[in-house]
Amino acid sequence: MKIIEEVGWRGKWSLLMMVCLTMANLVWSEAVPVWSEKTPVRKFLALDPGIQLNSKEHDKIIIDNGILQITFSKPDGLIIGIKYNGIENVLDDANTIDDRGYWDIVWYEPNTPLKIDKIEGTQFRVVTQNEDQIEISFSRTWNQSNLGSQVPLNVDKRYKLFLKMFTSTHYTGKEVDTEYRNGETWKKVFGPVFVYLNSQSRQSPEQSNKNLWEDAKRQMVREVQSWPYDFVESEDFPRAEERGTVAGQLQVLDRYINAKIILPRFASVGLAAPGETGSWQTEAKGYQFWTQTDNRGYFTINNIRPGTYNLYAWVPGFIGDYKYNVDIQIDPGRTIKLGSLVYQPPRNGPTMWEIGIPDRTAGEFYIPDPYPTLMNGLPATNYNNKFRQYGLWNRYTDLYPNEDLTYTIGECDYSEDWFFAQVNRYNIWNTYCFFANICIYICMYIMIKVYNHLKVRINKPVREAPEFSTGLIGRDNAIARHGIHGLYKLYRIDVKSNLLVRGKNIIYLRQSRSAGQFQGLMYDYIRLEEPPRT
Structure with a gap:
């Protein structure tokens, strides 16, 4: 079984949720799935003294501390309302009850279509209620009758003013996906995560937003210093004295x-x-x-x-x-x-030349201005976040409409002349070209990122066999998700002396796949080393 978690959330605010899931022992054959154990994971909410709990209604639970009122569906454990600061519901109550605040898990059994499970509870109980905290539980136990219709997990959910995504291929791609097979058991706690709802006296919107932001940053420092929180009453969340240190x-x-x-x-x-x-x-x-x-x-x-x-x-x-x-x-x-x-970092000899900085990002390379119609104003004001704009990959075609990038050692500046991503050029029919090359006059030591197949040739026409090929690599979504780094991969290419000539040498870095605009790669750093000295 493979599990891919996605979060469904609507409204102005998000809520923290701390969840522990226990895997069932499953064998994908004629055998009957059985549990190794049932580990409860409880919803928890720590609020000020005087908190009120209303669980008398048959279909909802309401928790109110005089400042914040949270309504859960019962026994599903969906968050259907948040009343705060005079706003009756900061969630979008135009949506249906099951489409406001929830977790869903996208999962599938081998060789079957994807399924979506909102891991709704079937049982509710109050675990702890005193002047300091209330702990409530929405649980669901999987059994054989649910085979194929529900993800095979025992679920006992736990909330704390946030919803936490625990794994997704949305940004990182399939290489960071998680798989659970052949009776493997698994358990993990996510959270608690703190969300700070602050307020500000009436000022100009610009000054008010600035004060709120600075106040939130100060609160963040205080919360970091307080972690791990000592109010969590779960055997699956060790307290500070139950943890260790490495120095x-x-x-x-x-x-x-x-x-x-x-x-x-x-x-x-x-x-x-x-x-x-x-x-x-x-x-x-x-x-x-x-x-x-x-x-x-x-x-x-x-x-x-x-x-x-x-x-x-x-x-x-x-x-x-x-x-x-x-x-x-x-x-x-x-x-x-x-x-x-x-x-001792990998090295064979002294550096002859280098392109970029080995810092696991492509942020030091040339990042173009975005299209005015697609510009996001927030990152546009911060140069370090200039890459967080939609459509930058198509700016490569604007800059190199007919021929691909050529970088000359000793003449070019990587901050101005090296496009931050090696992507496909599109033509007038809006299809993407198969020939995406970068020519470097001399080369090679490479760190490569993102989904593609890189072929390297030295002083050879494109049609001849390459000196080096990565095979299919990456499979992540960093370019499409406006990222500046992907999974780090280190490649070394041995350049034999008979491949080089006196004078000008050309290294071709060819991106050989062009199924779409998001296929490409980002370089962290390239350098040429001399042969080792004796």
């Missing part, structure tokens, strides 16, 4: 840059499920905990759930991924000090 120092050794150890600043260091180097990118079933190093490479990862992890890292300014070669076992209340960890 250490990351160092970099690249003798072609510096003979001495380099102390990386703002390197990303994280714990994720055990796997191969870089596997954290596509691991979605387990938990991940990340931080950044300080100016001297020191890092501390706090509030880690107990379990077995690998430690991974990547460093801006250097290619590749780091993985600590020993599994790390996190126990409650334990601090693990790893000491100094040395990362």
Whole structure:
């Protein structure tokens, strides 16, 4: 079985929802599906003293603390109304009750069409009610009679003023999808997530919006410092004292840059499920905990759930991924000090030339202005978010209507002359060309992102066999979703001396698939290395 989660939400506000799902033991054959266990996951709402709970009506539950009133359908557990600040319902009550605030799971059994399940509950109960909190449960138990009509999950939902998407191919694509097969059990807690509803005295709209935004950022800092919250009463959400800590120092050794150890600043260091180097990118079933190093490479990862992890890292300014070669076992209340960890980035020789910055984005390359009719005003005011505009891929055709991009080493500037994505050109019949090339006069060490098939030729006509081919790669949606980075892939191409000539050398990077406008790739960084020195 494959599960793809999507969120259905209508209205001005979103609500936090914390949900734990337990997989059924399923064998997709003639065998009967059975549960390994039923793990309750309860809806929880922590509000101020004096909270009122009305559960007497047969079809709804109302919770009111004098400021915010939330109405749930009963026993489904759908959020059908939010009354706040004089607004009777901030959700769109023109929609049907099951189309306001809900989770849905898009799923399918092997070789069957997609199905949509809004994971509606069938039972309601009050778990806890006191002056500090109310805990309520909307649950549903799967059984054999639901085979094929409901996703095989025991569901016991839990809310807290937000709705959290836990996995989706909408941006990341199928490589980050999750699959559950052959009796595998699975459980994961999402949330709680805090949503802050602030207010402001009457001012000009511009000043009022600015004050609200600054106040929300201050509140965010306070909430980050308060995490993990101590009010959650669930065995599946460890408290701070039940979690662990990992600390250490990351160092970099690249003798072609510096003979001495380099102390990386703002390197990303994280714990994720055990796997191969870089596997954290596509691991979605387990938990991940990340931080950044300080100016001297020191890092501390706090509030880690107990379990077995690998430690991974990547460093801006250097290619590749780091993985600590020993599994790390996190126990409650334990601090693990790893000491100094040395990362040696892949390298064969000194750099002859380079294009871009190895920072896992294409943000340093040329990003065109959007079409005026498609412009989103918010990112347009921030250069760092200039890529967040619809239709930028078609601007490539405007800039290169007849021939593709040519980049000359020593003459061109990648911030002005390297289009941020290698995409298809469209012609006057609005079809997309198969020949999307970038010519580089000399090359090669490549990091590639996004859905495509890249072929590399050196001083050869396009019709001859390439020196290097990636095969079909990527399968994510970063270009279509206005992103600036996708899954990180590192490729090394050995350039044999007999392929080069004295004087001008041309490297062709050919995008060989053109099924549509969103097929393309983004480069992080390209460099040519000299042969290793002895």
